[in-house]
Amino acid sequence: MVSLGKKRQRDEDDDGPGPSGNQAPTVGQQTSHIKNKQVRGAKYAKLKHEKNKLKKKERALREKEVARAEELGIEPPPKPVPKTIENTREKDETMVQPDDAEVAADEDQDEFAEHFKRVRPPNVLITTSYKVTGAMYRFISELLEVLPCATYYKRQGYPLKKIVEYAKSRDFTDLMVFNEDRKQINGLLLVHLPDGPTAQFRLSNLVLSNDIKGHARATSHRPELVLNNFDTRLGHRVGRMFASLFHQDPTFRGRRVVTFHNQRDFIFFRHHRYIFEERQKKEKGKKEKVNTVKARLQEIGPRFTLKLQSLQKGTFNSKGGEFEWMHKAGEQDTSRRKFQL
Structure with missing residues (x-):
């Protein structure tokens, strides 16, 4: 079983700032200042639930836009690129360019x-x-x-x-x-x-x-x-x-x-x-x-x-x-x- 502290840290890592560095505070960052463990856990669960509902609503909206674009025969909106550990990799000075x-x-x-x-x-x-x-x-x-x-x-x-x-x-x-x-x-x-x-x-x-x-x-x-x-x-x-x-x-x-x-x-x-x-x-x-x-x-x-x-x-x-x-x-x-x- 993963403890709440480890789970919150993992969420901070997964939802942390991308290449732009201008991301909204994560659920873990919004609740880390609460000292009472039970209050912090309840607040974390509530914010996480609201975040999941918002994601589901945005997904449904994107699906409607794609379906509408197919009906009109126009190009659908670009798909959002999910953040992964690979595409948010820290830059390394030894990275090799193809034409080096x-x-x-x-x-x-x-x-x-x-x-x-x-x-x-x-x-x-x-x-x-x-x-x-x-x-x-x-x-x-x-x-x-x-x-x-x-x-x-x-x-x-x-x-x-x-x-x-x-x-x-x-x-x-x-x-x-x-x-x-x-x-x-x-x-x-x-x-x-x-x-x-x-x-x-x-x-x-x-x-x-x-x-x-x-x-x-x-x-x-x-x-x-x-x-x-x-x-x-x-x-x-x-x-x-x-x-x-x-x-x-x-x-x-x-x-x-x-x-x-x-x-x-x-x-x-x-x-x-x-x-x-x-x-x-x-x-x-x-x-x-x-x-x-x-x-x-x-x-x-x-x-x-x-x-x-x-x-x-x-x-x-x-x-x-x-x-x-x-x-x-x-x-x-x-x-x-x-x-x-």
């Missing part, structure tokens, strides 16, 4: 440049922590279907530094190390070879293909790659790290899509295939049905969520490594509308 020449020049010479110039095709080595269960092996087998350019090697007790050196000598471009603790797959260490960087992620909400209802089967075609909302300099760097795991020339015939969707600094991984279906649809003013082609998605799996913990310069070095970025809960989590990626 400085960023383009930096990325033309960074560690991933050879991949995007198609000089060095991806060759990924996948391994795990020391002790793993059957769930890890099932996950790795599905991941090998996602990444046609990947090879799995059993850990066999080797330290990570030796594995990094071995991968370098065998011309691997990337190393992925998945961690398991108490039968839960909970971490990913991603190392770009030969010169880094190294990213550490927390992994959660893993769902394997067999647990996804109506899932599809993966083919051997190279998948398309979609990267969403990696908007800052750090986000660009992480996005380029993910992109370096996949070939730059996908096989479109396979209709496979791999998506890394960043939302509020949580990176959601999804693996789909798209299907084109021909259906009959009845249009307004016509008696006969018209054939239309629609596209839909069928999930293949697996699905999981990543949260960036650190980004280190160079390859893995737990003691003397220099960090480009590290998650610091006390300093970076001060606002719900401030994001790093």
Whole structure:
């Protein structure tokens, strides 16, 4: 059960000032000065009820205006844009514009440049922590279907530094190390070879293909790659790290899509295939049905969520490594509308 204080704080966050900064005081702000808890709760409930009634009345009025516009054949009034945490995001000085020449020049010479110039095709080595269960092996087998350019090697007790050196000598471009603790797959260490960087992620909400209802089967075609909302300099760097795991020339015939969707600094991984279906649809003013082609998605799996913990310069070095970025809960989590990626 959520306490009244927490609920009021959440309302203040959700209804707070938007980009214009000229919003009316929220229900929580109107009642926060009342010291008596029972009086404050009753006043809060009353104001909230009145606010909901006003919203319902405004919604009904908008629906009438839209219906009237359709009857007259004119353009309906624009739909109001709801305020979300995403569109009220605090501005970040590291946000990257699409036509930023400085960023383009930096990325033309960074560690991933050879991949995007198609000089060095991806060759990924996948391994795990020391002790793993059957769930890890099932996950790795599905991941090998996602990444046609990947090879799995059993850990066999080797330290990570030796594995990094071995991968370098065998011309691997990337190393992925998945961690398991108490039968839960909970971490990913991603190392770009030969010169880094190294990213550490927390992994959660893993769902394997067999647990996804109506899932599809993966083919051997190279998948398309979609990267969403990696908007800052750090986000660009992480996005380029993910992109370096996949070939730059996908096989479109396979209709496979791999998506890394960043939302509020949580990176959601999804693996789909798209299907084109021909259906009959009845249009307004016509008696006969018209054939239309629609596209839909069928999930293949697996699905999981990543949260960036650190980004280190160079390859893995737990003691003397220099960090480009590290998650610091006390300093970076001060606002719900401030994001790093």
